[in-house]
Amino acid sequence: MMNQLPTGDVKRNLRQEILAKRDLLPDDLRRAASLCICAHLKDIPEVTSAVTIAAFWPMRSEVDLRSLFNGWSDSGHQVGLPVMQPDNKLVFRKWSATCLMEEKQFGVMELPETCEQIIPDILLVPLVAFDQKGNRLGYGKGFYDRAIAELVSKQKIVTIGIAFAIQEVAALPVEAHDQPLDMIVTEAGIRRVKR
């Protein structure tokens, strides 16, 4: 049957449903799955050969990639983390083991202004939901849609969605501004999206 709801409503409902499901994952399972996702990322040549990897500091019940940061940094990668700007854009600042994260708007932890801004060549994108075609849903503020659109207009970039397997949905509604992903990594494995 055709879905009669406007796209914005469908997205809002899916977001709520999947976030509730993600919040219910037990901590031990979340930790194990996060480590499994980290192990998969070590097997992706585009990641291991990247200069600058944009990751994220986990918020709420997201996948936790932090166990990779020291190793990446020690092996010569730059690790970037997102910082929200007043114009609803994202920039990425360089993480190091001595950085102290600061609590910013919506309780999000971010690197302070003293950390230099960097341009990522790999973007690990936190997901609320995804589908098999590589469409993604975030928290609904368009931060990553804008960031991906701006980065791809300037350089070649690889976008990798990061989520737990339970965050997959059959099909997400797609709007003109939605930026699809090149790959999705869950604890179940690495999926490359063909287009």
Ligand SMILES: Nc1nc2c(c(=O)[nH]1)N(C=O)[C@@H](CNc1ccc(C(=O)N[C@@H](CCC(=O)O)C(=O)O)cc1)CN2
């Ligand atoms: N780890 C991580 N960092 C990230 C993101 C992310 O998805 N994951 N972001 C990806 O975008 C940006 C932060 N985006 C956010 C979007 C919404 C809310 C939030 O709390 N929204 C409230 C409504 C706030 C309001 O409208 O006043 C809510 O949903 O209840 C927080 C952060 C940048 N950093």
Ligand SMILES: Nc1ncnc2c1ncn2[C@@H]1O[C@H](COP(=O)(O)OP(=O)(O)OP(=O)(O)O)[C@@H](O)[C@H]1O
């Ligand atoms: N490139 C862009 N330029 C300006 N506005 C944009 C752009 N991309 C998305 N937006 C706006 O951001 C809002 C949120 O979009 P959407 O519901 O697709 O969010 P999302 O994909 O869940 O969020 P996010 O990208 O933060 O993960 C929409 O109102 C949309 O118009």
